[in-house]
Amino acid sequence: MSDSPSPSLHFETFRGASNFSVNELNQTDNSVHFNLNKTPGRPGLERLLAHSMRDAFHDSSDRWPPPQCHYNSRQGLRIKITDWATGREAQPKLAEVLLWMYGPFGVGKSAIAQTCADTLAEEDALGGSLFFSRPNNRNNPNYVFPSLVYQFALNSPEFANLVDQIIQKRPTLLTAARRIQFEELIVKPLREAAAKDPRIKQWTVILDGLDEVEGIDAQCDIINIVAASIRDSTTPFRWLIVSRPEPHIQRAMRAEGVAPLLSELDIPLSPKDDHEILKFFTIEVGNIRKQYNLPASWCSEAELATLVRFASGLWICVHTVVRFIGSSKSLGPTEQLRLVLSVAEKSSSRSSTNPLAAMDPFYDLIMQQIPSDVVSTIRKILLLNKVFPTHMAEINHVLELANVLGLSPEGFYAACNFLQSVLSIRDHSEKAKTIRFYHASFMDYMSDKQRSTEFCIYGDCLEELQQEVIRRINDIHSQSQGNTPVTTIPFPRPPPHNKDDPFLVYCPLVRALFPLCEEPNCVVSPSTADLLMNVQFSRIPELLKNSPCNWIGPHVVPFMGNLPIEYRDKIIRRSFTMSIPGVRWSAKPGSYILGQGKGKLVCRETL
Structure with missing residues (x-):
């Protein structure tokens, strides 16, 4: 059989340079999107909220109850920070408007920042705040400034009116480079808004957990953008940035253009x-x-x-x-x-x-303490939750995970209840639920074989889950008739649901397939690769035709890197075919073929 493409398949690009999607699905990214709080007559602000990390706000229900300083603990630190923020220091020890509070994992930095944010909010002195979290997917660097802009708009009607008009005229600003977002959505409207609303000049902005933002370069970029605004006096705020003292953050903070603007507050481990x-x-x-x-x-x-x-x-x-x-x-x-x-x-x-x-x-x-017959299920829940895409706010994330694992919602919750000390299941809305970790250290432990040994989520747990997903996809392909799409099945069906309905679970299964094979540490064994060779990839767009389920194909480079060398060309390979009906070519086109024979699927990699 030749590697020519099927003329009935159409594709659309997804997620940057090294991955692709199929079947004219909607473009998305790795970030969490939320249902909008309707803002009548303000479509610009609605769009802004859609590009914000609402769950990272200091008063977000997703973080409730947030980490806080209790019973007057850390009182000296809290007073020092809030006095700095409000200018109440009689003899300022923290003279600069950029304050970097740093310390190792687990010393309570977020609790201090949260308590200070609450205090400043009560005094109408908090412009905005973001509490980043890697395991809870509150870490998209491209949503940082839109998230702050939305909070500024909530706190100032004058600023809100200006930003709403700007976004209506230029909606692409929400996906522009961070420096452009900062200039167009913060600096320019501030010039006019601050003249009408003097409270703006009293605001403090808090960024907690900067080291958990995705990408070292992005973390440093945020520091440099904020520092430039202070240096050039384009924003009137005081900025509190909280992080671990990672080497790259230390270099950025102590660089020639930043250090003169900076006060530091070290929070060490201390008896x-x-x-x-x-x-x-x-x-x-x-x-x-x-x-x-x-x-x-x-x-x-x-x-x-x-x-x-x-x-x-x-x-x-x-x-x-x-x-x-x-x-x-x-x-x-x-x-x-x-x-x-x-x-x-x-x-x-x-x-x-x-x-x-x-x-x-x-x-x-x-x-x-977990019963031996439940440990395997919990390891799979944690692994799947770590790699599974969570960008569709309208989807009940817990229900998706349960469907992939073949669990009822009750069984899923029962398993998670054994981990009450380290996680909770939180509501985004009436429909959407997600797993929330109290601290990143637990998943760091579960991901490190040397630390968690037999409880590690990789190794045998990974291989077993990969093979379960592949087998269930293959079973559904063999059961399906013709090219009937799964459009008649609600997605997701609210509980109680029939977890044995093969098509109900198909969407989350295909969304889980490649993340389980391409993420770091998700190595594919030869026995798993044998199963991948039998997947009829061409059936996926047929069955998902007109479905709201977005199936995102692999990030090509990491996916190939995780495959055994002897299987790579058999499972995914470059295609030199130069035309596919319905495809809009990128500037540097390159297509890939997944699978073999009648089950192969041609996909477009975009740059």
Whole structure:
């Protein structure tokens, strides 16, 4: 059989230089898109919200309850920051308008930033804030400035009117380069709005977790754009940027054009925090004691001291331990406390250069508590959630994951309940739900074979899930008749649903296929490659014709790189065919063929 394309297939481009899509599907990207809050008569602001990370705002329900400083902890730091932000310092120690607060993972930087954001919002001094999160997909660098612009518009009617008009006239600004977005959507409307609304000049902008924004270059670009606006006096704000002290961020902050504008605030791991951690444990343990009607002797002072030592100054450890002890999905707080104390004693001799490695024995404990017949399901949930695209806001992400795994929603929630200490399932809206991690360190642990050993989400778990998805896709292809599209099936069907309906699960299955084979660490074994060779890729656009399901083909380079060398040309290869009916060629066209024989599919790679 020759490698000529089928004349009935039409394709449209997706996601930049190294991937493609099929069947005239709508263009999208890796970012989270949200249902719009209707803004009558303001279509520009509606478009702006669609290009914003609403779940990263300081008051987002998706982050509720957010990390916060409790019981007057970190009071000195909070006062220092809010006094800097409002100009209340009698003798300013933080003289510059760009403040970089940095410290290692888990020391409570986000809690400090959140509490300061809440305080400034109450004083009408918060212009905007973004709390980035890698595991929760709040990290698209191209949405940073539109997200801030939307918050500025919420806080200033004058600014809102100007931005709404600008976007109506030039909607492409929302996908323009970051520097252009900053100039056209922030700097220019500010000139007019600030003259009418003097409150704008009192605003502080908070960017928390900059190191979790996707791409090192993007992180540095954001720093440089903000610094240039301060240097050129094009924005009146004070800027608080919070991050880990990553080498590239240190270089960017201390570069010649940025350093003179900068004040620094180091948040180290310090035994000085132990008294505040003890206070927190004492209050939270007291709350658990009351909730479960436990005796006053439960959790003695000596045991509290052990918990403080175990936390090692890591506030993320403190909060996770409290959630674990008070978990409703356990044998009760007495047994949970005993387990934590046992781990704490064993971990005292464990050493590592990674400050969060102190959490590893505790994460081991959490995973060891899960029934053996559920562990495999949980590993697959975590793996699939990590790689699965989440850009369709109208889709119930949890339902999609459950369908791929062949689980009922009830079964999915039951499995996730074993991880209450480290994650929760949050509502984006009435329909859309997603998994939210309290801290990135848990998925870092689960992704590292040396740390999580048999619980790692890669290795045998990856291979098993890859093969399950491929087999189920092949089964559906063999069951389907002709080229009947799956347009008669609601997508997704709200629960209760028939998880055995093959076409109901087809859309999420095909959306999961390539991410499971192309993401870093998602190596394809020879046995999995054998199954891929049997996939009838040509059936996918036939079955998804007119479906709202977007199927995104592979990022060619990483996909090929994860395949065994001897299988690469058999599964995906370059096509030298120079025309496909209905395709608009890019400036540097290149097409690829997926599969073999009658099951092959020609796809366009775009630059």
